[in-house]
Amino acid sequence: MAAPDTSFSFTIGARLEDRHGRAGVIETPHGRIATPAFIPVGTKATVKSVLPETMKEIGAQAVLANAYHLYLQPGPDIVDEAGGLAKFMNWHGPTFTDSGGFQVMSLGVGFKKVIAMEAVDVRSDDVIAKGKERLATVDDDGVTFRSHLDGSRHRFTPEVSMGIQHGLGADIMFAFDELTTLLNTREYQEKSVRRTHEWAQRCIDEHERLTVERAHHPYQALFAVIQGAQYEDLRRKACRDLEAIRGAAGTEFDGYGIGGALEKHNLGAIVGWCCDELPEHKPRHMLGISEPEDIFVAVENGADTFDCVNPSRVARNAAIYVAEGRFNIDTRRFRRDFTPIDDSCDCYTCANYTRAYIHHLFKAKEMLASTLCTIHNERFTIRLVDRIRDSIEGGYFDEFKEETLRVWKR
Ligand SMILES: [Zn+2]
Numbered sequence: 001m002a003a004p005d006t007s008f009s010f011t012i013g014a015r016l017e018d019r020h021g022r023a024g025v026i027e028t029p030h031g032r033i034a035t036p037a038f039i040p041v042g043t044k045a046t047v048k049s050v051l052p053e054t055m056k057e058i059g060a061q062a063v064l065a066n067a068y069h070l071y072l073q074p075g076p077d078i079v080d081e082a083g084g085l086a087k088f089m090n091w092h093g094p095t096f097t098d099s100g101g102f103q104v105m106s107l108g109v110g111f112k113k114v115i116a117m118e119a120v121d122v123r124s125d126d127v128i129a130k131g132k133e134r135l136a137t138v139d140d141d142g143v144t145f146r147s148h149l150d151g152s153r154h155r156f157t158p159e160v161s162m163g164i165q166h167g168l169g170a171d172i173m174f175a176f177d178e179l180t181t182l183l184n185t186r187e188y189q190e191k192s193v194r195r196t197h198e199w200a201q202r203c204i205d206e207h208e209r210l211t212v213e214r215a216h217h218p219y220q221a222l223f224a225v226i227q228g229a230q231y232e233d234l235r236r237k238a239c240r241d242l243e244a245i246r247g248a249a250g251t252e253f254d255g256y257g258i259g260g261a262l263e264k265h266n267l268g269a270i271v272g273w274c275c276d277e278l279p280e281h282k283p284r285h286m287l288g289i290s291e292p293e294d295i296f297v298a299v300e301n302g303a304d305t306f307d308c309v310n311p312s313r314v315a316r317n318a319a320i321y322v323a324e325g326r327f328n329i330d331t332r333r334f335r336r337d338f339t340p341i342d343d344s345c346d347c348y349t350c351a352n353y354t355r356a357y358i359h360h361l362f363k364a365k366e367m368l369a370s371t372l373c374t375i376h377n378e379r380f381t382i383r384l385v386d387r388i389r390d391s392i393e394g395g396y397f398d399e400f401k402e403e404t405l406r407v408w409k410r
Helices: 052-057 067-072 076-081 101-109 158-168 186-213 232-243 264-277 292-300 310-315 348-352 355-363 367-394 397-407
Strands: 009-015 022-028 031-035 037-040 063-066 095-098 136-138 143-146 153-156 172-174 221-226 255-258 284-287 305-308 319-322 325-328
Touching: 009 367, 022 367, 031 037, 037 063, 037 367, 063 067, 067 076, 067 095, 067 101, 067 153, 067 158, 076 158, 095 101, 101 136, 101 143, 153 158, 158 172, 158 186, 186 221, 186 232, 221 232, 232 264, 255 264, 264 284, 264 292, 292 367, 292 397, 310 319, 310 367, 319 367, 348 367, 355 367, 367 397
Parallel strands: 037 305, 063 095, 095 172, 172 221, 221 255, 255 284, 284 305
Antiparallel strands: 009 022, 022 031, 136 143, 143 153, 319 325
């Protein structure tokens, strides 16, 4: 049998002094990603309202799609038959898929956002968002849930998630993990870290099997996901234990995802604990961040890539990112503002359209409003991370961080 194509690698370039932050290059079968990199989210194999060609033009190096959504619709078999996610969506570049665990469980308990950035003081393991019914139940083997589309019952296990993600064919996949919230107790977090570890072993085993079975497909890298909430000992132990996992034929995780519940003020510390423990030569992905101050802190502490749905989600609600912070373009004061939304921005929207026009599009409920604002917000975030990369390579990261965050107001 021919050896599987393992054209996945990570090369480290410049490093920050005395910290884990670094610049590097991830090579995948569908192309390279210069890191640190922001990975825009295309949940259902599309960045909502924007053409893939436009995403390329604004500098997106990869997109991340959701296994849960693509499993329900159109189904991984169809994406596989189309030649994999990148080809199916006419992206022709690197792609990521998440495991589906986040959606299965967050939609299941009715929490929209699990990386709750606000402090919480009530701890309970059985919390459901107000007005929602429980749609998912977790046990040691997997998760049973109801589809948010039609209420039909489904079950995800580590093996099922691996099967779906191999079918989707992204270059970088994530192991199926149990998601917790900040509302969970310490006891539950411990249990969940153990469960995620057991599931990680099952993911590696199944991934190893599928990689051989599908050796005629491009190599797909698998990242483990680190849980452990805000507890330093749990995070460190989770990293060490995941690092030690091997498949029967010696398959290791190709990289790591830092996930789970965390509070904004803990972000740097948590990423730092994980990167103390994780092997230096493998890439680290931070799940679900896009605010400038969070990106700086994550990069500084060793994260290489990030994804977040926010730049496009808030764009569809008329919120615009600029160097000074965020503002809403649909407020009255922009009715006669014939300047670009951000005159320091190099995106297509800012080169060609005015605030007054975009304001009008939102008021008139025109689809183009979402397109133009998404282009700008995605470009804003991608460009910021590109400039952070330049600043690491150029040796002026601290100055760039200081200067950017001095102007930025949340
Ligand atoms: Zn712009």
